[in-house]
Each structure stands twice: as structure tokens, then as C-alpha cells.
Amino acid sequence: MTIARRLVLSLLGAAVLAAASYAAQAETIRVGLPTKTYWPTTIAETAVRQKLFEKEGITAELTIYRGGAETFEAMAAGAADIILDPPSLVSAGRKKGVLSKLVANAAMGNFGWxxxxxxxxxxxxxxxxxxxxxxxxxxxxxxxxxxxxxxxxxxxxxxxxxxxxxxxxxxxxxxxxxxxxxxxxxxxxxxxxxxxxxxxxxxxVPPNLTAGWIVPDKLAQDKPALVQKALNALYGAVAFMRANRDVTVKLIAELYEMPADIAAAEYDNTIMKVETSGDMSAANVKDAVQLSLDLAKLGGLKDIVPTEDVISTQFKPVPTKP
Missing domain, CATH: 3.40.190.10 (Periplasmic binding protein-like II)
Structure with a gap:
């Protein structure tokens, strides 16, 4: 065996070991999604396929549930670290001892509903x-x-x-x-x-904060870097999708087994309308959350807590670049 070949094999072996070591060390974020054929799933799948979680030094496990309530229950049971749901579930959860907060704004309307x-x-x-x-x-x-x-x-x-x-x-x-x-x-x-x-x-329905990314208080306190990295990847995915229409339309069609024209309608009417910054400290966010809670109250939901107890301004997504 030549010296050159030995060197190549040695380098390949080192690369494999380094990759294995990285995989073992990378923290995992468990992402809970309300249902399959829904825009949060498109965002999370894009983040995975564009390796945005990897670029943040973490791995992601995506789990799709049967609805928003089941997703919230999964987080409450410790089966999910970050989920997408409406503010009302956070409010109702806090009354029942499930302590979580909205850490990033995701949508300001019921697009496509x-x-x-x-x-x-x-x-x-x-x-x-x-x-x-x-x-x-x-x-x-x-x-x-x-x-x-x-x-x-x-x-x-x-x-x-x-x-x-x-x-x-x-x-x-x-x-x-x-x-x-x-x-x-x-x-x-x-x-x-x-x-x-x-x-x-x-x-x-009047414009309001209809959905946001939510994490348990304990995770935000114990592992703030993990939460930050996950949000970076998710909002990096939003930025990627907005800049790459054809790729995203193709992904939507593939994920949900639907014609390209329907996928294009989803892109134009939903994906292009979701929030791009996620910043919970923005001037209009608190009022939008309050309106969301007020609408939930009008709808008959009880156990509404003050808006300040529902949101967190601890994090501000810094979109990961592909």
C-alpha cells in the first residue's frame, strides 16, 4: 500500500470517527407538529432537509400528532421540546400547572382556514x-x-x-x-x-397571533442555547422557503401528495404570509396575543391568564443560512 493511499484511508477513518463523535455529542430537539398536511410541518421538514439543525450543531426529531391539543399534551407529558400551537393552550395549560410560553411568533392570521x-x-x-x-x-x-x-x-x-x-x-x-x-x-x-x-x-376573524412556537419554562431555563438554536433553524427554513419558491412548491407537493398547482396555492397563500422574524418583543405582538386570548374567551374557553404570563421575550431567532 502506498503512503498516499494510507494517508487517504487514515483521513477517511478520522472523518468517520469525527462524524460519529459529532452525532453522539449533538443535542436533540424534539419538535411536535399539530398535523401532517400543515405549514409548520413544511417549515420543520425544510429545516431538516436543508440541514439547518445540523448547522446549529443539534439534531431534530419530528413527531406529527392528530391536532394542536394532542401536540400540547405531548409537550406537557415531556414527549416534545418545542411545539407549534395557539396562545390559548399555553394560557389554559398554565392554569393546570403546565408551565410553558410562546417564544416565537409564527402566524398572525388564519391563512387558508x-x-x-x-x-x-x-x-x-x-x-x-x-x-x-x-x-x-x-x-x-x-x-x-x-x-x-x-x-x-x-x-x-x-x-x-x-x-x-x-x-x-x-x-x-x-x-x-x-x-x-x-x-x-x-x-x-x-x-x-x-x-x-x-x-x-x-x-x-380579526388579525391576531394565531400560532407560535412554544417551549416549557424548564427547557428555556435549563437549555436556552438549545431553544435558540432550534428557533434559528426553523426561521432559517422560513427564509429559505421564501427565497426558493420552486423548491418549496415541489416539497409541499411531495410531502402531501398533491398536485403542483395546489402546492403553489399553499405557498402563495400561506407560506408567504407566515411570520419571518418570530420576535416576541415586537411592538404589535403583545396586542396580537391579547386579541387571540380575547377571541378564545369569546369562544367559550376559560382559564385565561394575563398575556404577560403567556409570552417570553427571552429569545429572538437568528435565521440559519443554508
């Missing part, structure tokens, strides 16, 4: 009294919107939790009369002609 009925249905919002309306889970974003509809439109209906993956099948099979559907599913079944929108929450 629609109250839908089967295409042949003659029902309008005012006709939903006594009917069944599908939601992902109790306490989730879809449940909040359903509760808001009850209060704002003065109509009483039964909210039926079917999980994120069950919204469309249950709506189209007639198991529920209507459903609160998120994008891109709402775009997909609308364009296919299988369902139609009777209420567009993006325009009907």
Missing part, C-alpha cells in the same frame, strides 16, 4: 344549528375557530374531533355536515370540486 361543506350541500353558516362540524381535536386551532363561529354567528352546533387526517374523509363521507379545514387541504378539495367554502376565516 375555511369552514367547508360538501359540494352538493345547501347548508350555509346560519343553517348549522344542530349539525355536526368536524375539528381536529378539542382545544386545537380548528376548535377555537369553531367556537368563534358559534359565538360570532349565533349558531349552535356539535363539534366533532376527527383528527387532522380525518377532516376531509369525514366531511366527504357525510359523517359530519361541515368541517373547519386548514390549508392546503382546503385549497385541494375546493379546487377538485368536492367541497365548497361557506366561511373564510382568513378574512372573517
Amino acid at each position: 375555511q369552514l367547508m361543506v360538501p359540494a352538493k350541500s345547501t347548508l350555509e353558516v346560519k343553517d348549522l344549528g344542530g349539525k355536526k362540524v368536524g375539528i381536529t381535536s378539542a382545544g386545537s386551532g380548528s376548535d377555537l375557530l369553531a367556537l368563534w363561529t358559534v359565538q360570532d354567528k349565533k349558531v349552535e352546533f356539535t363539534r366533532v374531533p376527527v383528527g387532522g387526517g380525518g377532516l376531509v374523509p369525514n366531511l366527504l363521507s357525510g359523517n359530519v355536515d361541515a368541517a373547519v379545514v386548514y390549508s392546503p387541504l382546503s385549497f385541494q378539495i375546493g379546487k377538485s370540486g368536492e367541497a365548497k367554502t361557506i366561511l373564510d376565516y382568513a378574512t372573517a
Whole structure:
């Protein structure tokens, strides 16, 4: 064996050992996502595929749940480190001893969320009294919107939790009369002609902080660097997606097995509208959180704590560059 070859093999061996050592030393952040076909999943998947967590020196484990409430329960049980959910769950959780806070603003509107009925249905919002309306889970974003509809439109209906993956099948099979559907599913079944929108929450509900990244108080206190690195990667993904339309549309189509035109609609109407800085200390954020809690209260949710107890300005994402 030549000296040159020995040197190459030696260097390769050292590289393998270094990589193994890095993998063993890298901290892991467990990311909880409310449902599969939803923009937070696109963000997290982009961060993984662009190796943004790796560039921050950490590894990420993504787990997809059946809805926002189940995601929050996972964090409360210690199965997730950082999740995306509405402020109302943080508020209700603190009353029950689940101490967590919003550490980054993710969305200021219900982009793509629609109250839908089967295409042949003659029902309008005012006709939903006594009917069944599908939601992902109790306490989730879809449940909040359903509760808001009850209060704002003065109509009483039964909210039926079917999980994120069950919204469309249950709506189209007639198991529920209507459903609160998120994008891109709402775009997909609308364009296919299988369902139609009777209420567009993006325009009907006043702008408010509808979702943010949440971590337990203990994690923020014990491992602030890990939280910071995770946020950097997630907002690096947002920046990457906004700068790379074609790549992101292709990813959405691949992840959710949908046509390119529906993926493009999701990109234009949702991805391009999510928050890019995540800064919880921004001037309008506190008011937006308060409005979110007020809307939740109007929807019938109790156990609302002061806004100051729901948010944290400890972190400010510094987007990781690919």
C-alpha cells in the first residue's frame, strides 16, 4: 500500500470517527407538529432537509400528532421540546400547572382556514344549528375557530374531533355536515370540486397571533442555547422557503401528495404570509396575543391568564443560512 493511499484511508477513518463523535455529542430537539398536511410541518421538514439543525450543531426529531391539543399534551407529558400551537393552550395549560410560553411568533392570521361543506350541500353558516362540524381535536386551532363561529354567528352546533387526517374523509363521507379545514387541504378539495367554502376565516376573524412556537419554562431555563438554536433553524427554513419558491412548491407537493398547482396555492397563500422574524418583543405582538386570548374567551374557553404570563421575550431567532 502506498503512503498516499494510507494517508487517504487514515483521513477517511478520522472523518468517520469525527462524524460519529459529532452525532453522539449533538443535542436533540424534539419538535411536535399539530398535523401532517400543515405549514409548520413544511417549515420543520425544510429545516431538516436543508440541514439547518445540523448547522446549529443539534439534531431534530419530528413527531406529527392528530391536532394542536394532542401536540400540547405531548409537550406537557415531556414527549416534545418545542411545539407549534395557539396562545390559548399555553394560557389554559398554565392554569393546570403546565408551565410553558410562546417564544416565537409564527402566524398572525388564519391563512387558508375555511369552514367547508360538501359540494352538493345547501347548508350555509346560519343553517348549522344542530349539525355536526368536524375539528381536529378539542382545544386545537380548528376548535377555537369553531367556537368563534358559534359565538360570532349565533349558531349552535356539535363539534366533532376527527383528527387532522380525518377532516376531509369525514366531511366527504357525510359523517359530519361541515368541517373547519386548514390549508392546503382546503385549497385541494375546493379546487377538485368536492367541497365548497361557506366561511373564510382568513378574512372573517380579526388579525391576531394565531400560532407560535412554544417551549416549557424548564427547557428555556435549563437549555436556552438549545431553544435558540432550534428557533434559528426553523426561521432559517422560513427564509429559505421564501427565497426558493420552486423548491418549496415541489416539497409541499411531495410531502402531501398533491398536485403542483395546489402546492403553489399553499405557498402563495400561506407560506408567504407566515411570520419571518418570530420576535416576541415586537411592538404589535403583545396586542396580537391579547386579541387571540380575547377571541378564545369569546369562544367559550376559560382559564385565561394575563398575556404577560403567556409570552417570553427571552429569545429572538437568528435565521440559519443554508
